[in-house]
Structure formats: structure tokens, C-alpha cells
Amino acid sequence: MAVHHTLDVRSVRLTSGPMADWQALNAAATIPHCIVQLEPSGVLANFRRAAGEETGGHQGMVFADSDLYKVIEAVAWEIARTGTRRFDLWLDEVIALIGRAQEPSGYLHTWTQLRQPEKKWAEMEWTHELYVLGHLIQAAVALDRAAGRSDLLEIAQRFADLVWDEFGPDGRDGICGHPEIETALVELHRHTGDDRYLILAGRMIDLRGHGLLPVGLLGAKYFQDHTPVRESDSAAGHAVRQLYLNAGATDVYLETGDASLLTAMDAQWDSVHDRKMYLSGAFGAHHKDEGFGEDYELPSDRAYAETCATIADLHWAWRMLLAGGSAGPAAYASVMEREVHNALAASIDATGTRFFYANPLQQRPDKVSEDAAPRERAPWYPCACCPPNIARAVAQFGAYVASSTADTLWLHQLAGAEIDLPAHLGTGVLRVATGYPLTAGIELVVDGAPAPGAILAVRIPEWSAGSLLVAPDGEHAVDADGYARAPLVAGGRYRLDLDLTPRLIRAHHRVDALRGTLALQRGPVVYCVEQADLPAGPAVDDLILLPDEGIGSNADGTLTLTCTVASEEPLYTANGEAVHTSASPVTAVPFATWGNRAPGAMRVWLPAHWWETRQIADGQLFAEIARPNKPKEAQ
């Protein structure tokens, strides 16, 4: 049962700040780039071949159809955002092609149709047939919502109805090796009102974790078939699969109110975000199974940190916010902010046409390109799940900015935006003007007629808990839930000034990979040091941060640190000395911008030179006191 309600798809328009800029780049560069890639990658050829219009076998991954569906979904959100008609002809073509590739039964999975048509649903542990249908559904629903265009929806429903017959309550038990269809089916239910789709989604949640899928080398955990969803309190296996599954389970809760699901999701949330999340808002410590690591296993260099895992967590976090999960709305919104400004933003280059699949928080100087983890962003991948997933995520940023409850308009993301008041809160627009997170000030103006008693709740990040919401009726401190509240009044002007003093972050003592290091954050933005800023040396990996020297904030959003340099030494030494020489200023840049210059070493977490204070107080033997950060003059 939803506690928070989403606003209408067209009612939040981003107008300024990095999220708005990114949407413009997405429309101008990323979506067109993705459309172009669908031909050389063979995705469209597969549909033509399945339609019998071209000879040849299937090209690419078993789930390549989903690349097209994700691009269509991105286009749909783009139509919702701007009303553009420039994709109409392309949509006409590809939707007609999809229709021709669909079998009369409704079945549609070009890999199976071209490779092993006699083995439909026979190897669901790896064929991704339902995963692909999930993306078809999401594209179709988005397009009908955005453009009132139902041709793709009809195709999707024909396929979904076939799945209902095959795997519904009167069919056999079956789940997909890659969760995704669950959340899509709930969306289809919401959009069409057809209860069968919700029943089917719930059934797939119920069936998972009972060993239905044949186990391969990576074990049942790989696809979360090791423990029933309601009993699974620890994130495990392939990160994207776990997080899409969690989004689906939360969606089923939102429509059914099955409390056992929300209880499980609350535990999953803590597992993922308290013990397995990278500072950048990324997930997945292992290359081998693209999987979560164990608790506190968060290596920066070998972070798999797949872009799609961050996108999946965005989906899930928003649903947990709507569901009123136990972490509270500020926790969900804060994680989403971390993800958007760091891991997700780093996955794409400044031109919008090069992408990371893996998003490590450290690049070693001798890093060798690996298939999904190249040294530099690539224009496309043999497994191209990430680029079109970025396109559809960015195009729907607006959906995550605000929500409503009975008497309150909630502003979760502090982005420049126009937000139409939902009808039950009155008429008019809330205008948010800000350059955040580069700049600290946020101005809000109500242009219209809010309903009497309507309230504005603005999230104040935990690192700026002392900031006050200045409203027509006075100043409001943050409430315990992380939001400051004021009456929403016609013509009302509100202002919030956040504290963007750079912060030194340290990790939990169990995070072996980060012991003895500090990271830098300014607002939600995580920083890194790149070799490109030290072209004449020293090596990034020899820098030792002097935290006592303070951090300088520069007008261009970079920071200035002071570091010493460690000298060469043996691999292992007993009772030796590490010599540091030559303190010097070093520039740190937002992690999201790294790798846009020369390829080379990069670090988010810097080894720190500590001076510790020994304290003996009641009940504690020692306390390491991190140095208060001394503000430094901008340079």
C-alpha cells in the first residue's frame, strides 16, 4: 500500500542544474546514439530475421531484444518530457517490425525464435525470455502513458497473455533466471487495471527461492533462487538481478499490501545499503558472477559496480519511498541522490556517447582492459544492457523529484524544476531554482493557488542538518524524518542554503579495502584524484592525504587538497619506515567527471596521514578522533 504517491508523468519538468543538463544531453546525443547502435549490433536484424524478412541467425546476446525496448522506453519518457515528435517515424518503423516478428501465439523472443524455436520456455535459467518481455512491457506502458500510443502495448499484452496461460495459476510453475518481469507486470496491471498481471507478478515472487531453476556453476544464489523472497534478508548473487527482484517485490507490496514482503524488503534494504554499497552508490564487488560481495567487501579497484545495478537500485529505492519502508523517505531519497550524481553520472562521458559498464572507484596505473571493464568508456558493448538503460533512466529523472501525501507536497531531490501541484493540493506550479549541487542556494516559489492546509516538505540532507527552510511564516528546522516543513501558500517564496563545506569520509572499520583512507564529498558529490591532474607526477597511488591541511573549494567545482608522496619501499617490511616527502597541493575533481581526459590512474579513497588522539574515557579504551575539517581559502 503506497504511503507516497507519484505525480503525473508530465507534471515535473527539470529546468536547471545537472539533472536537467543531463536530460538535454540524453535527448541530443545519447538516445540518437543508442538508436544508431541498434543496427550494427544486429538487434534490428534479429527482428527482421524473426519476421522472415531477412536471412541469417541471431546476432548478439540472448537478451538483445531488450536493447531495443529500452531505447523505445527512453524515447517514450522523452516524449512525456518535451512532447517531441521527432521519434514518431522511427517508432512507427520499429513497432511495426516488432509486431511482424511476434508469433501468432504472442511469443516474441528473437533469440529463441531463431536459434531453438522448439525449446520455448525450456531453459529459462539463462534464456531471459521473461526478462525481455519485462522490458517490452515497460516500453509499451511508457509509450501509452507518454504519447497515448497503444500499438506496442497491444504487442506486449499479447505476449503477457501467453505468459499468463503458460505460467499463470492454471499453468505450470516457472520463473526467469533474470528477474525483471515482476515489476513490469505490476506496471502493466496499474496501467490496464487487469488483475491477472498483478497475480502473475505475485506468483513469480512466490515461486522464486524454491530451486525451480537448474543450478549452474555459479549456484542458486546467482539468480536468487536459494531462499524464498520473504525469508531472504541478505542481498546475494548477481547484483542487478537481486535489485530488480527487490523492485518487483516492493511493487507487489504496493498493490497488495502483503506486509511480509515489505518486512523482507526492509531487511534487504539494510543489507544492500548498510553493508554492500559503494560510496558512489554502486553495487557489486565481484567480477566473477557480477555479484554482491560479502558484507563490507567493497574493493575500489575490482568494483564491478555495474551501471545497471545502480539503475535497478534507483527503481527499487523509489518504490521503497512510495511504500513507506522503515528506513524513511529521506534515506531513500538520499541514496537516489548519491546514485544519480556519482555512480550513474560517471557511467557516461561528457559527449553522452561513451559508457562504462563497470564503475570502479579506483583505476590502477597498469589497469588492463577487461571485457566489461575497459580502461576507458566504450561506445557500445557486446552485452549492451547499460547504455540504453542509462538513456531510459535519465529521461525519467523527473519522476523521482517529488511525491505527494494527503496534505503535503514532498520535494525529495533538490533540482531546478517546475512541479505542477497535484489536484488534491490545489492548482499551480512550484518553481525550484538552483544550481545545486554546484551551488548551495535553493529558491522555491509557489505560482498558483495551493489548497488550504497544504504543506511543503523539503528534504534537508543529513550533512546539512543545521540548514533552515526560510518560509513566508518564518524559519523551519529539519524534522526528525529529514524534511523541513512549511505551509504551501500562494505566491510564497522559500529559501534553503545548504552547507557545501567539503567533508572527509571514512568507511566502517570492517571495510578492508578502505582502511586508512579518506574520501572527499561536497554535498552529495564524491570526488576523486586523477593522474590527468598530475601530468608530471607524482603517481596518484603514492599520494598521502594530509587531512589537517584543510580542503579548498574552487569555483569550478574542483577541490584542492594537500598531499605528501610516499617513497618506494619493499613489498613487505618488518619494523620499517615509510618515508613521505614533498607536500604539495593536489586537485580533486567530481568522480562523475573522471576519465574524460587522458586515461590513467584514479582514486576516490586516498590514503590518509593520521594523527590520532588517545583518549581514555568511561566505557571506552580508545577513540580515534577524526580531525575537524579546517576550511581553507579557495585557490
Place this chain on the structure above:
Amino acid sequence: MAVHHTLDVRSVRLTSGPMADWQALNAAATIPHCIVQLEPSGVLANFRRAAGEETGGHQGMVFADSDLYKVIEAVAWEIARTGTRRFDLWLDEVIALIGRAQEPSGYLHTWTQLRQPEKKWAEMEWTHELYVLGHLIQAAVALDRAAGRSDLLEIAQRFADLVWDEFGPDGRDGICGHPEIETALVELHRHTGDDRYLILAGRMIDLRGHGLLPVGLLGAKYFQDHTPVRESDSAAGHAVRQLYLNAGATDVYLETGDASLLTAMDAQWDSVHDRKMYLSGAFGAHHKDEGFGEDYELPSDRAYAETCATIADLHWAWRMLLAGGSAGPAAYASVMEREVHNALAASIDATGTRFFYANPLQQRPDKVSEDAAPRERAPWYPCACCPPNIARAVAQFGAYVASSTADTLWLHQLAGAEIDLPAHLGTGVLRVATGYPLTAGIELVVDGAPAPGAILAVRIPEWSAGSLLVAPDGEHAVDADGYARAPLVAGGRYRLDLDLTPRLIRAHHRVDALRGTLALQRGPVVYCVEQADLPAGPAVDDLILLPDEGIGSNADGTLTLTCTVASEEPLYTANGEAVHTSASPVTAVPFATWGNRAPGAMRVWLPAHWWETRQIADGQLFAEIARPNKPKEAQ
């Protein structure tokens, strides 16, 4: 060209200490266990099927034949060590079976014979045909040397002669995806005097690195085909393959004196041991490709650290010692000592019948078993390369203890042993009595008639550089090369007392995984802390070592440390405090013995609580002075 010479295979007998004890366990438990496993694993059935004596396909890995060959080699060294006849009937059976499985041409690779007989030598990047022949040769040479039994040698030579025809100078270019045959061919040359085998080995060294092998997903580096051997100065790809290749290249140098090979191997040595070696003497940071990591990439928890990689490095280190490589004999002997007492010893349990394939230096409390990296040692593996490799390595420990040069008998490993003087140094036996490394004293007695002018050189480990060799003619300090020297005289008694004070070890500042931690070593023995010693808590992962409190040495070989316990805290915090409470004594046990009690958390590297001294001296801004270790009373 060899600088050092090996002693005759029967002339070094280990008599006391852990290496001797291990050889006894190997004979009593490990070798019989391996022999038993050859039937259920299908290895013997494959030979029967290839011989047409049984129906059915090939069972197990493509290189399963090598399991049998390694066990035969272990038996051969066991015969050399003790003269046992108890394996004779088994040898009669399996060698006859191998002979029947061999094709008339000499070809012998049961996987290819049973699976794709028409595709011999067609897919050498992964079929391991030459790798398997390499192990056949090594077993055959060992058996002929040890037991004067040539039946297996004839089989091996028939196969090797076929390879000469196929891939020799008049044949086509071809190399195996897994190096191994190179070192075996040199051994076959040494044993038979047939130059063709040396030429063939050299040719395979020369051909590698020119892209002969089709490249798969893991790249040409995976099998070291990316750079010519003479130009490759950095260890890369699959660790076992690189190290077997290096052993082969060094072997070719030993017989040909081709200086360009030794130059390359000197650079490889530094790459492997100065930048990519675990403290335990293990290699391989990546699960994904069983590969070396990048420089200084040495995660404890995700260490692949395959047992076979340590064994491969033992082979290579000994050959570098013989070759007079630039690191010097003490460096090679010291690495071998590190490997034998730590990584290799940890790979097997106290019963001699359970094995680790991967040898991580940390076990997380929630560690999930992975295929090659289970939570506990397993009796066998689907890929069973390691257990029989351990058996053959242990059985030939004697070979690595001593060597000779023109006038000197060199004692490299400080083990209880009887060493027959090589003829050019006289007649008689050097008896070494010691419980090292558990106890510090080493007594040596010469029983016989050394040649006039003969010298005894005894390695003094670098951590005990102040120890003196007490000889009949007085005390001798260590020379610059790490050995103390005294005249080898009839009836002479010598004594060495090593400094076994526990040492705190820290890692190079670039080793991200180990920053802020210390390890404990006593002599060559690396220690760890196990949850089994803290059954009532605290969690091993919450321990913080107090290095100032000193380390206590206990009579049973364990150590006693003092640790505090870190309290629970958020995953990431800004300017927060880490609270440590409840200092208490904690037991550390030799890493080699871990996992013999309850499965659970384990750490070699402990987070350390540092009190640092700020120094400002000429030319250096700061120096971290590690605390001198205060000896502590044994408890």
C-alpha cells in the same frame, strides 16, 4: 648454465622438523588418498575407455589424465625417498593401462581420443594436450630415476617423439594453451641425453608470445601469448601458466646458456616477487581468470592464490637458484621457505586428505563456498589439479634443501636432514638436527671425510642477520649473499641459533588491501587469528591490534597478542569517531594450520592501532616510525 648443482635424488633425506613430518603424512595419507580418488573421479575409466576396454565417454576435465601422472610422479619420489615397494603392483597396473590407451602413433590424450579423435592438435589453446604430455614426461623421468623403471618412460618418449615430428623444427608451429611441457622436455633431455627434446622446449619458448593461439574472452595474456618470452618483464594472466612457463624458460637457459632468457627471467622474478606475491608465498589475485592482479593488487579475501601457483613458483625458484639469477640464492631459498611453510602448508589439512584449491589470507564470517574456493578444505575437486600436485611436491622436498658448487656444500633450507656429500666434496654425511622453525637451534655434524678445502655455506635468514654460525674454527657472521661460511671438516660440529622473536610486518604503501594493517611472522611462519580461538567473540573482523603491547611467544608455536574491539558504526561517516573497547589477549596460530577446527572467520593481516611520530628532518617531511616490537613474557 647452472651455477649451482643439484644433489643426487637419493642423497638428501629429511629426518626431523615439519618438512619431514609432512613427507611421512604424504606417504601415509595423501598419496593413498589420491590413488583412491582416481577411480571415482573417472580418471582411470578414461584410460580404460581410450583403450577400448570399457564403454562410455570421457569424464572430468580436459586435462584429467594429468591427475594420474602427478600421482605416479609422487609415488616415484616416494620410492626415491624410502625405497618403498608397496606401490609396485599399482604402478604395474596403471602403467600397463596407460600403455594400452596410447595410440600406435604415440598419441595419448584420453579426452581428445574419446571426444574428438578427428581433432588432434586442432584446439591447443584449451585442450591441454601438451600440458598433459608434460606431466607424463615428469612422472616417467622421476620413475626411471627413482626406481630404474623405464616402461612409463618408453610411453612418454613415444608421445614426445610424435610431438617432435608434429611440432619440431621440420613440423608446424604450435604451442599449448597451458605451459608445462617446456620444463618437462628439458628434464627428458637431461635424463636421456637426446638433444631433440631440448630443441623442442626452446622452440616452444621461442614461439610463445607471437599470437599463435586463438584469443578467447580472457585475452592473449591469459596464456602469456601476448609478448615474446624474452620481452616479457611483467607477470600476467593465469598465474600457474606464467610460473610454469618461467620454470621452462629458466630450464632452457640452464641447458643452453641463452643469456637473453635469464635477463627476462630476472625481470619476471622481480615482477612476481616484489609486486605480486602474497605474504604467504601465494600468487593470483583474481578469481575471474585465476590470474595475477596488477602490481600491488593483493586482496586477502579474494586471493585466488591457487595451490598449484605456489608449487609452480617452487619449481621456478629452484631453477633460478641453480641458474645464479640476479636476486641471489638466498632470495630464491627464502621465497621457497615462505612458500613451503605457509601457502603450501595451508593447502592441506591435518589429516592429509582435505585440500584447498584457493588459499585466501582472510576468510569473512559470511563467506560463501565457491567452486574452487570453498569455505572448508575439500577431499577432491572437479578440477583436481592441486591435490596430486601437492603430493608430488612434498615427496620431493629433499631436492630443495641443498646444492653444491665447486668447493661448497650449500644448505638452503634449515631442515633436519642427512645429506650425503657429493663426490667432489668428499665422502660422508652432513647431519642437520633441528626442530626449526618451531625452535631456534640448528646443529650440524659432519660424519665422514670432506675433501680438503671444502666449505659449508649455511643460509641465515634476513630476519636473523645477527646470528653467527659457530664452527670448529670459530664464529662466522653472515656474508653479503645471506650465507655464513665455514670449512667443512671431518667430525666438525656447527651450531646456529636463529632469532625467532615475532615480527610485525607491514606492506608497501600501494597495497590498498593491507593499508593500516600488520601481519605477524615468527621466523618464516606467517600467523593468523581464527574465530575458533574466540568462540565467545568478539568477531575477528572487529579486532584492532595494539602493536605497542608486544607479542608473546608460546611453547606450542602460537602467539599471544593484545587487541581492542571496534564498535559497530555506519558504513560511511564524516568526521566521526571509531570507538574501540575492551582490550584483551588474542591467540594467533600459524596460517598453515587454519581451518582445522570449526569453519569461520580468519585474518592474516590485522588492523593496527597506530601511534605515529611526526618527524621533520632534512629531505623528508614525515616518517612513520613503526613501533619496535617489545618482547613479552610467554603466557
